[in-house]
Amino acid sequence: MIGIVFIAVLVFLFLVGVPVAFSLGITSVILMYLQWGSVRLGSIPQMMFAGVNTFTILAVPLFLLAGKLMNVGGITTRLFRLARTLVGFLPGSLGHVVVVANVIFAGMSGTAVSDASGLGPIVIQAMRQSGFDTEFACAVTATASTIGPIIPPSLPMVIYGMMASTSVGALFIGGIIPGLLMAAIMMCVVAYYALKKHYPRDPFPTAGQLWEALKGGILPAVTPVIIIGGIYSGLFTPTEAAVVVVVYAFFLSTFVYREMTWPKLHQVLRETVRDSAAIGLILATATLYGNVIIRAQIPQMVLNAFTASIHSPLVMLLILNVFLFIVGCFMETISAITILMPIILPLLQSTGINPIHFGIIMVLNLMIGVLTPPFGLVLFVMSRIGGLPIDRLTRALMPWMGALLVALALVTIFPGITLFLPRLLGLGG
Template sequence: MALALLFVFLVLFLVMGVPVAVSLGAASLIYVLIAGVPDVVVLHNMVAGVDSFPLLAIPFFILAGHLMNTGGITAKIFTFARSLVGWLPGGLGHVNVGASVIFAGMSGAAVADAGGLGNVEIKAMRDAGYDSDFAVGVTAASSTIGPIIPPSLPLVIYGVMASVSIGELFAAGLVPGLLMAVALMIMVAWYSMRRNYPKDGGFDLCALWHTFRAAFLPLLTPVIIVGGIATGAFTPTEAAVAAVFYALFLGVGVYRTLNWRHLLRVSMDTIETSAAILMIVAAAAIFAWILTANQAAAVLGNAMLGITDSKIGILFMMMLLVLVIGMFMETIAAITILVPVLIPIASTVGIDPVHLGILVILNLMIGLLTPPIGMVLYVLAEVANVRFEDCVRATMPFLIPLLAVLFLIMVFPQIALWLPQVVYR
């Protein structure tokens, strides 16, 4: 009865528009009072939930992304991507995807990608005569690549919650992220043929070289982060610190686009974002403890095994659950609630936790493109100055290639597991 009330109050608070962290904490506190659990359990689990060294990577990766955005790095990336793939039919659509792949190695967050590159990309596409729905749709879909290609804030959270190597998760995300880019570029090509979108000029090797030189130092960011982790030079947390120092080096020392006023604003934005994320993690830790104490994973696992004992069947049901949760809940909160439930089930049927992590994050990224929560949609509606409903309609067709990639990774786990096995095992 008390457990049922936990979910009833959580849904009630979310429907009322109460912030996710407060909803999770308040629903958990009501359960604690009804069930007669000692109050100290609440504080203990909140502190334990955020008392983790790998979680230090979150504010540093957020700060690095903000510094890159504020320092004008995104414009250099977009210009290079334009020279690289703009000559293809529907050129700016391909540029949109390519720029997101490059920026993914710097920000690690879909909302940062949508907010940072979105304004540049949508304006360029509109000025070139592209339909607004196409510009918004491809920008929204390509932003989901950010949390798959390392570094990735959601993968850091998953790694902490599942006690899985964050380095292995980062390595596992690289091939699926590139596969997402290929799938989206195929979709862009299909749109371009149907709507007769133009090329963005011809291929110019000289222009490519000049834009590459201009973007060379920013392009080293993912090399430093991923290369440092893969070679053991530093941990993922230390890699986040290295990314911040490198972003400062570029913004202050090389391009001189950052001043004290910019640094103050970026620092305050980072503190605000980090505090919101860690509050969700702390509140979700109580919620996850309640689910674990009530053996929710065992109950759900038994229910799934009662339907089928096939690994693919179980994985399909798990992904369906994640997709539904992702439509109604913010990514970080969904991870902290789902992981304690899904990991024991995955262990029972022999699903690799690294493989599961990539599937969960990709699935939750799709959730960012679906109403009613869809944070990327809200950001792009503001950036593109369009109605939220129009943003939803524009994005729906681009869910097809993303769902296709999700299905491929689910059926062929080696897509995600090949690189970690080469580097770490």
């Protein structure tokens, strides 16, 4: 009975438009009252504060800050030029450039929205000028931005690692091959459309052009190597890696490229504080919610219902994938992870599913959700940047969602795609 009330209240609050953080808090308080007959108000802030008073959570505002510094400090533009020089001569030209640029950009930003909003204006303008249609330009840019949270560093993986008590470093390393797999599949789709629609391509770069592009973009491009090398060598933790990325991005923007100004820095800091506060409130109320539902034994009820009939890890993963795909259409990624992991974690443990493997599956699956209406954040960002109505952009995205589903299926069916590198480097898995 308590479980039914819990779900009904939470769904009702979502439907009437109550923000996620307040929905979780209100539902938790109601559940506490139903279970214990009273609410100890003093325990609520203690449980909420415990959820954000962790070293891991420090990475959240830092990765947000790094992505914003890149967007306003000239780093994004130089990465685009580098990617264009490296692969712009291939059939599909700027389509491949977008994918490669997002692979490089992912090494510093960690969020899909940062990738889309940072590269979007540059890429779409260049593609229009080169003769690409707007639908293709917006669709490939939106889809390629989903690589950002898969290739390290990744903000959703930091949140998942905290909620699932799993090594963030192992998650970072585990996302490398799946992220490159996504990029390869996207480049195949780009090549198909390029040959079908006869899109133009850039001439093969000269040695001088290649040198100029490398000179401008090589410093930010090596960021993933610094992060992965530092984590693997034990030089710094994933949270400390976020500090390194921020300092590096600030140094490049201010002292190397000289494009950072006081007004830009003020804007970046304000936006970072605002976004960090919103995420922090969600995490705090999610901790309260997680404690309450565990004490109410709701995860145990779900576990008993599933394990009575499902014993195969693959079947469980397929069911969870369908569930996450539906959830991703209606809920933002971080909210979905914080709400669902306390319930899903016992299912993983009971069926022997590796939490690192599932972490990549969950983030990849929810990335498809950021492209779908009615709540896809990247969908809305690209619609605004490209000046394309939501319905036209959604239709243009359909083949690209198919490509992401292929990547998701491969990562789900073959755990080695995710676990090979963590096992090779002795990080678990």
